[in-house]
Amino acid sequence: MKHILVVDDAATVRLYHRNILESAGYEVDEAVNGIEAMEKALQTPFDLYVVDINMPKLDGYGFLREIRSQDITQVPAIMVSTEAESNDRQRAYRSGANLYLIKPVKPEGLLTYIRLLLGVSTHIRPHLSNDKAIDR
Amino acid sequence: MNPLLEQFLAEARDFLQGIAEKLMQLENDPNSTVVMNELFRLVHTLKGNSGLFEFPEMTRVLHAGEDLLDAVRDGRVGYSQELTDRLLDAMDFVNLLVDEIESNGGGNGSDHGQNALRLAESLRQLIGVTAIADGGNAKASVAEAFQSSSAPNMPELPRLAELPEQQRMALYRQALAGDTLDTLLFVEYTPEDECFFKGEDPFHQVRQIPDIVWQSVRPRELWTASAELDAYHCNLIFDTLTTAAPEELYELFRYTPEQLRIVPLPPIVLALPHGDPNGGAVYGDFVTDALRRLDSGDMAGLESVARTMLELSSPDLWLASGLRWLLLVLELEPGNRHAQRTLIGSLASLTLPVWTTPETATAVEAVAGPGSGLVGEMFSDADARAFADILQAQREILGLADSDAWLSGRLNAAAAALAACHRRAGRIEALPALEAALAEALDNVEAAPLLAWLDAHAPLDLSATVGPEAAEEAEAAPTPIRNALIDVEPDNKFGRRAEDAYVGPKTLKVDQDKIDNLMGLIGEMVVAKNSLPYLASRAETQYGVRELGREIKTQYAVINRIAEEMQDAIMQVRMMPMSFVFQRFPRLVRDTSRKLGKEVNLVLEGENTEADKNIVEALADPLIHIVRNSLDHGIETPEVRRAAGKPPAGRLTIRATQEADRVHIEISDDGKGIDPIIIKRKAYEKGIIDEVTMERLSDQEAVNLVFAAGFSTAEVISDLSGRGVGMDVVRSAVEKVNGTVSLESELGKGTLIRLSLPLSMAVTSVMIVESDKQIFGVPMDMVVETVRVSRSVIRTIKKRQTTVLRGRIVPLLALNDLLAIGAEPLSNDDDELATLVVRVHEEHVGIVVDDFRETVDIILKPMAGIIGGLGGYSGSALLGDGSVLMVLNPRELV
Numbered sequence A: 001m002k003h004i005l006v007v008d009d010a011a012t013v014r015l016y017h018r019n020i021l022e023s024a025g026y027e028v029d030e031a032v033n034g035i036e037a038m039e040k041a042l043q044t045p046f047d048l049y050v051v052d053i054n055m056p057k058l059d060g061y062g063f064l065r066e067i068r069s070q071d072i073t074q075v076p077a078i079m080v081s082t083e084a085e086s087n088d089r090q091r092a093y094r095s096g097a098n099l100y101l102i103k104p105v106k107p108e109g110l111l112t113y114i115r116l117l118l119g120v121s122t123h124i125r126p127h128l129s130n131d132k133a134i135d136r
Numbered sequence B: 001m002n003p004l005l006e007q008f009l010a011e012a013r014d015f016l017q018g019i020a021e022k023l024m025q026l027e028n029d030p031n032s033t034v035v036m037n038e039l040f041r042l043v044h045t046l047k048g049n050s051g052l053f054e055f056p057e058m059t060r061v062l063h064a065g066e067d068l069l070d071a072v073r074d075g076r077v078g079y080s081q082e083l084t085d086r087l088l089d090a091m092d093f094v095n096l097l098v099d100e101i102e103s104n105g106g107g108n109g110s111d112h113g114q115n116a117l118r119l120a121e122s123l124r125q126l127i128g129v130t131a132i133a134d135g136g137n138a139k140a141s142v143a144e145a146f147q148s149s150s151a152p153n154m155p156e157l158p159r160l161a162e163l164p165e166q167q168r169m170a171l172y173r174q175a176l177a178g179d180t181l182d183t184l185l186f187v188e189y190t191p192e193d194e195c196f197f198k199g200e201d202p203f204h205q206v207r208q209i210p211d212i213v214w215q216s217v218r219p220r221e222l223w224t225a226s227a228e229l230d231a232y233h234c235n236l237i238f239d240t241l242t243t244a245a246p247e248e249l250y251e252l253f254r255y256t257p258e259q260l261r262i263v264p265l266p267p268i269v270l271a272l273p274h275g276d277p278n279g280g281a282v283y284g285d286f287v288t289d290a291l292r293r294l295d296s297g298d299m300a301g302l303e304s305v306a307r308t309m310l311e312l313s314s315p316d317l318w319l320a321s322g323l324r325w326l327l328l329v330l331e332l333e334p335g336n337r338h339a340q341r342t343l344i345g346s347l348a349s350l351t352l353p354v355w356t357t358p359e360t361a362t363a364v365e366a367v368a369g370p371g372s373g374l375v376g377e378m379f380s381d382a383d384a385r386a387f388a389d390i391l392q393a394q395r396e397i398l399g400l401a402d403s404d405a406w407l408s409g410r411l412n413a414a415a416a417a418l419a420a421c422h423r424r425a426g427r428i429e430a431l432p433a434l435e436a437a438l439a440e441a442l443d444n445v446e447a448a449p450l451l452a453w454l455d456a457h458a459p460l461d462l463s464a465t466v467g468p469e470a471a472e473e474a475e476a477a478p479t480p481i482r483n484a485l486i487d488v489e490p491d492n493k494f495g496r497r498a499e500d501a502y503v504g505p506k507t508l509k510v511d512q513d514k515i516d517n518l519m520g521l522i523g524e525m526v527v528a529k530n531s532l533p534y535l536a537s538r539a540e541t542q543y544g545v546r547e548l549g550r551e552i553k554t555q556y557a558v559i560n561r562i563a564e565e566m567q568d569a570i571m572q573v574r575m576m577p578m579s580f581v582f583q584r585f586p587r588l589v590r591d592t593s594r595k596l597g598k599e600v601n602l603v604l605e606g607e608n609t610e611a612d613k614n615i616v617e618a619l620a621d622p623l624i625h626i627v628r629n630s631l632d633h634g635i636e637t638p639e640v641r642r643a644a645g646k647p648p649a650g651r652l653t654i655r656a657t658q659e660a661d662r663v664h665i666e667i668s669d670d671g672k673g674i675d676p677i678i679i680k681r682k683a684y685e686k687g688i689i690d691e692v693t694m695e696r697l698s699d700q701e702a703v704n705l706v707f708a709a710g711f712s713t714a715e716v717i718s719d720l721s722g723r724g725v726g727m728d729v730v731r732s733a734v735e736k737v738n739g740t741v742s743l744e745s746e747l748g749k750g751t752l753i754r755l756s757l758p759l760s761m762a763v764t765s766v767m768i769v770e771s772d773k774q775i776f777g778v779p780m781d782m783v784v785e786t787v788r789v790s791r792s793v794i795r796t797i798k799k800r801q802t803t804v805l806r807g808r809i810v811p812l813l814a815l816n817d818l819l820a821i822g823a824e825p826l827s828n829d830d831d832e833l834a835t836l837v838v839r840v841h842e843e844h845v846g847i848v849v850d851d852f853r854e855t856v857d858i859i860l861k862p863m864a865g866i867i868g869g870l871g872g873y874s875g876s877a878l879l880g881d882g883s884v885l886m887v888l889n890p891r892e893l894v
Helices: A011-023 A034-043 A060-068 A086-095 A107-118 A126-135 B003-028 B033-050 B056-073 B081-103 B110-133 B135-146 B158-162 B165-177 B202-207 B246-252 B281-296 B299-312 B318-332 B337-349 B358-367 B381-399 B407-424 B428-444 B448-457 B461-476 B481-487 B512-529 B531-541 B546-574 B585-596 B613-634 B638-643 B676-685 B691-696 B699-707 B727-736 B865-869
Strands: A003-007 A027-031 A048-052 A077-081 A099-102 B184-189 B212-219 B236-242 B260-265 B575-577 B600-605 B610-612 B650-659 B662-669 B740-746 B750-758 B763-771 B774-779 B783-790 B795-797 B800-805 B808-814 B832-840 B843-849 B851-859 B873-878 B884-888
Touching: A003 A011, A003 A034, A011 A027, A011 A048, A011 A107, A011 B003, A011 B033, A027 A034, A034 A048, A034 A060, A048 A060, A048 A107, A060 A077, A060 A086, A060 B407, A077 A086, A077 A107, A086 A099, A086 B381, A099 A107, A099 B381, A107 B381, A107 B407, B003 B033, B003 B081, B003 B585, B033 B056, B056 B081, B056 B110, B081 B110, B158 B212, B165 B212, B165 B318, B184 B202, B184 B246, B202 B212, B202 B236, B246 B260, B281 B299, B281 B337, B299 B318, B318 B337, B381 B407, B381 B448, B407 B428, B407 B448, B428 B448, B512 B531, B512 B546, B512 B851, B512 B873, B531 B546, B546 B575, B575 B613, B585 B600, B585 B613, B610 B613, B613 B650, B613 B662, B613 B727, B613 B750, B676 B691, B676 B699, B699 B727, B699 B740, B727 B740, B763 B832, B763 B843, B763 B884, B774 B851, B783 B800, B783 B843, B800 B843, B808 B832, B832 B851, B851 B873
Parallel strands: A003 A027, A003 A048, A048 A077, A077 A099, B600 B650, B774 B884, B808 B843
Antiparallel strands: B184 B236, B184 B260, B212 B236, B575 B610, B650 B662, B662 B750, B740 B750, B763 B774, B763 B851, B783 B832, B795 B800, B800 B808, B832 B843, B873 B884
């Protein structure tokens, strides 16, 4: 199962993303700021990060910069922001984001992007796992 | 309510509290960038959260607040008190919305649209001229207000073809001549079903749109048969094409923005050929020829064959129309190969071209290209769009010209993203080359090889011009990257590594009901455990098993200790800092003093003093009342203060301290104090005291009269205090939680009010007394002493039985009389009466009972239901043997 880290200081947004991601069968972990995210990222091999920009202690830019300076560089990262301005997007890309999305992100859209960034072809649907069980 | 909304509401409250605090801090220290940034972050995050739901009013106000704070943060707007005022108003409004959402379970508080607009406007006013000049910004916010234009989907616009070709061509020309490409807006207005009942006139409204280019109306759902048609039900959608600015639309539809969908259109969508399709097939050769010329970049040739073809065709043909468009596009957008190709394709297929965003179209084309036949089924249009977006993003990332230390990490990530999405798209044949490009890029620490790969494998028309340039830039940039990489400290600043233990969040939010429930259970356990000593003694006396009795007692000691610790622990959970109550005072004092035209410095001390949640909560209202009183009646206006030789700003101190098992709160001001003479006169006028008492009262006693029911000293009834509820309300509220209140005042110097409260009211110590073979509890903190009074020293003064105790006259009341039990008090063998002396309102009263029993700690349960109205009892408790103890409330009883 693909493991995704959601980094956001707002619990509501974390829950929102968790609901979307879990409904699609992903395993979700959360961090409330860049520092905590860094700690978790160093500990767990995540498959993707969904990162907010504005956070206390260490913001999303800082987190991504750290990630891209580490050995865990190749994990794709989606940065979500409420800012539509292009210099924010550039900053996000420069920090190491792979995609910059504007909040609120529509569930279907987010999942489409994630499927592409993870290189997986489809949702993990319940009936698929059933088939697997039968095969075994 | 769904958990997401619940989470949002709980968090929103925290944020609002935080925002209010920061605003107060900012008022004291307007230049603090730390506070400012934190404030911005809070408003920003709250706005973001609200955007997840359909609360347009809340989002709008918060958005305006955020913009304003952003302007202040950047120094575009100066800080002012006005700013704090308006932001506080706005946050109050948001708070109100939160309350409403909570109370109606997620329903939308839609009557607030006007207020939201007014507040947002008042906030934006402060941003003022600067914001209007900054057109881009304003536009962005408008766009967000409509929550639409960010949607990447193009509306389905085949009906645009209804517009005469000449007009469309003129528009296309006009749009491309302008500075911006998105001046053309498609507006879809969907009036509410019930709009006719709200006095709305959608048709009139939609005709008000300025600069209408084209307009049309269509049904939302298929029309039903006329017999069943509900004519009062609006089933219309109005489509409008306009060149008006989004701001104008926003203004026009300001009351119903949610019914509007605005999509900026690239001008190319106007290019829709029309006409008679007959005769198209003859020109098949032309299409092949045109495509060949387009591919080889022979634009002049393409234009010339198109022109020749046009001259040969009847102008009414589909072909002629398509050619006219092709020529126009070649003239105005020579670089837009995608559009040209699509138009040529349309000539061949004789169907309307499907205009989507250029990137999307190319992606679809690329994906559907040769060698990817198996993809078709599972790779939808949305996937294709997302694919194009991701490619575009990676292109942008790789095009960044910089030499950051983490550049190789970024290259890695971009390559990984590209690989993943190509895998997903089924284009695995491109992956080996990507790997090679990545290796080369990492070796040279530059993006160029990856960009080259991207251009070779995912060519985009758009990038054909942008890509190489960016790559050159990247190459040209001076890049001492190797050094930069070495500069990275091997010990990163987080210090921790995988082997370190993960530290989870330190606090846990728990529903209050759960704590109360736990508390109740522990209380029951305490009571249940109290039955063990009874059991032990029965084992001994009734069954004669002494050994067992002793063992039960030993076990009891253990259980007792654990139960007490549990009780302590749950008490600790319920402890709350006084700051919970104190935090609202800065705002209260600020607003109130401003309203009264007074200057007040508020000093808060001991905010971290803790007490049980119930106590802290019970304290909130009395404290607010006292503070208001101080501001209203105590502290004078600056002029009066100056005349009295005091500093113009008054001082109000609220201090909390803990002493043994009680919390003391002192509220002191340096105002005019309380004049005992005025108090006496007022009390006399109101009939609270008689003439004799008035003469006899000491000053301190006179001051205490403010606690008497129905007393208010204000000479002018202001709208703050003095609405007929006075200090007597404060006193009864404090006494309800077993607290006391006292007041000291010095005329001209100030007033000091002292509240003393128990730390917790969960466990109450009561003395058990017996009367007429029934037992009752009396709270220990009211008991002064227990004495046995001989009948011989009881006198009757003013028809009341009294006795003298320690030089003090103490009235005696029989409990039997107070409770209307028809029995005489029993005296002991020496003809003495058991008398419990209690303190009631600072006076000592003797209650005559039959006998005293032990004191016990109990969990007091307030009276509920029908007997809740019995003032004479403060509650009931279960005793160890399972019997119920009624606990008296002497204050009400006597």
